[in-house]
Amino acid sequence: MAKLPTPDELSKINYKPPEKRWVNTPAEFKDGFWCFGTRPKYLQAVDMPNPREWKPIEDDWKLPENWKEIFLEGFAERLKKYRSFRLFMDICVRCGACADKCHFFLGTGDPKNMPVLRAELLRSVYRNYFTTSGKLLGKLAGAREITFDVLRELWYYAFQCTECRRCSVFCPYGIDTAEITIICRELLNLLGLNTDWTMGPVANCYRTGNHLGLEPHTIKSIIESMVEDIETITGIKIEPTFNRKGAEILFITPSGDLFGDPGTYTCMGYMMLFHELGLNYTWSTLAAEGGNFGLFTSNEMAKKLAYKIYAEAKRLKVKWILGGECGHMWRVWNQYLETWHGPTDFLETPVSPITGTKFDYTSSLKAVHIAEFTADLIKHGKLNLNPSRNDYLKVTFHDSCNTARGMGIFEEPRHIIRNVCNHFYEMPENTIREQTFCCGSGSGLNAGENMELRMRGGFPRANAVKHVHKHYGINMLANICAIDRAALKPLMDYWVPGVEVCGVHELVGNALVMKGEKERTTTLRSEPLPEKEAKENV
């Protein structure tokens, strides 16, 4: 694996593009920037085309004979299916407003990481085959043929975009390079050109329902071990149920919350909250994954993986769905889920059994975000909270791209944090809410072999954290996304050591005073509560 440069080396970034025109500069594959190609077994597992052993770095990708035809036919088909795609291929004026809005451009200085140019890579091919001017004028009209070099370039840069939509916020026509990347990756997938890190979870998810490939009994035992931890910390034994028919609520969260810290602490937070409320909910071992790496593969794959959500809700005869903290899961739910698998007439409009609040803004999707659910509880004073247990933390909040720009959930998590923590500080304005910067590892890029790219992509985010770390002593970066919890940790260790990462419901779990709990001496991380420790040492 490529050696990671030091933060100092890495933060010297040159934004000046080279003299040579980009069309004449084939992509140079740099170590640490690209992910391994998918293994054939993953494609075979879900019946995706052209499985084979291949290496992105090699000159022979073992493409099918007629790969150009496949690519162009797929292209034409998607132009017909998506107005977004056809329009975004046509109306960019290359004003450059999006150029320095992409974290990958800001972190690499590679001009092909400017959203406009990332899109032009594909747009140039579009012009050549699908526009009159391109057909007539060729290069003069900015058109180029699809060649192996072009394909390599498309691949290299499609996997240097986290589909975060930040560019789309600034574009005068709303051109969403994420949408273009999504479709570009679909085209690449027609040729079997996914990354291993994306395709593995997809294959796992198809078989077991979750990305990690956890089988039902394992899910149960993982959750039970969390239950034990909770008992150790609070003295309270909680009893989650699995695949229980007739529960009122089906709870679904990304499997990242089940595996590896700090995700597991967030999960403990959810369960403590539910126990305290006496919530009538169940887990489903099949729908134990809200995340959907299909989104980073193809629309069809995403739809297949999302099938289980409503199917399990129906089978278990619940009334509505409660969704955990996850970014792309919520983008998928908000933008696609019901269009794919609706209508949802077997469910009811969600009502909070505790506060009686009817969540009528989700009367059709019938799924409530846990941050909305908890914010409502707090607003109604239904929780006994002791925010001083989080006093050793100085917290800032990272808006996940997907929930920010593909949904717009900003206030709910902040409301929660303000009530469970005493020290909350925002990062600078241009780096939060709809202008939030990606963790740099979204959309299936959180592999190990592309670590330099991830650290570079996360540079703008880390830079903003560093700012508040310096000014307010921030030591905790809260978020509502499982990929963030996994990806921000190495990012902080690299750029801003001393800042930890947590889900919002970990903070809730810490502050929640449960009925009959013993005096807490540790946090959910089983670390001694600092003031307790101080007292004991007196």
Add this chain to the structure above:
Amino acid sequence: MGALFSFVMVILLVLLAYAGIKAANLQIFFGVVIPYAAILTFLLGFVYRMLKWSTSPVPFRIPTTCGQQKSLPWVKQNKIENPSTALGATVRMILEVFLFRSLFRNTKAELRDGRLGYGSSKWLWLGSLAFHVSFFTISFRHLRLFLQPVPSPVHFVETLDGFLQIGAPTFLITGSILLLAALFLLLRRFLLPTIRYISLPADYFPLFLIIAIASTGILMRYFLKIDVVSVKELTMGLVSLNPMIPEKIDVIFYIHLFLISVLLAYFPFSKLMHMGGVFLSPTRNLSNNNRMVRHINPWNYPVKARTYEEYEDEFREKMKNAGIPVEKE
């Protein structure tokens, strides 16, 4: 390269019109045939492009949300940047189309000693707005050449435009603004390395063309002071489908008219179509109400997905051993 090519193209167009009138006396061709052909191409082309876009469906509702969603009653929704109603989305579109809302957000990132800062950067917004507003004002003013009597709104706009009240004929400010704004947009492309890097001939050509159109217009009005009465005879002839060529029109007019014709004919085949396209952009013109109203995808098709039955068949024993309920014992 792209810039030079586009520049030469525009010069050639000017020379073509000049030679056509001066050397070949092609007044009818440049004054009647070409304008008609251009208008026709523009209209048909524009409609064709819009139809082409509209025939691709919008399978998913994918607005880019730039503010708080509609959720709990006490949470203040940003009704415009994250609209949940058609009204909100309409207001969002109006702000986008008339005030360039998104460009107004523009920032410029700067890296100093390993620290990234984002300064507000409104020049592009200002330049573009000035460019478009003056372009449309000028086009509107030109209606006076195509309508008899001249409607009062046109008079009104013209009076506004001449508010400085200097010179004879009155100095109309939009002409100069257009020229300056176009030069600004051109200079950006020359001077900002990243913008130069992404610019294509198709970005320079319309700018040079518009600069040439504005320059010939200004020349005609203030310096060569051509005979407006004859020009109106010609334009009215065109509108009334009774084309005629008055005698006393200077060649500069034909150059101006020819360049405009080229712009019109070029329009539907170019990025200038963003004018129509922006209205169709699904990330802007839709409301974010997916959770309230199911969006229908016209080509939604069934997929083969893994069912619970298959899942249980594979894991039944393990589930039973772990005490997880199963459907079939």
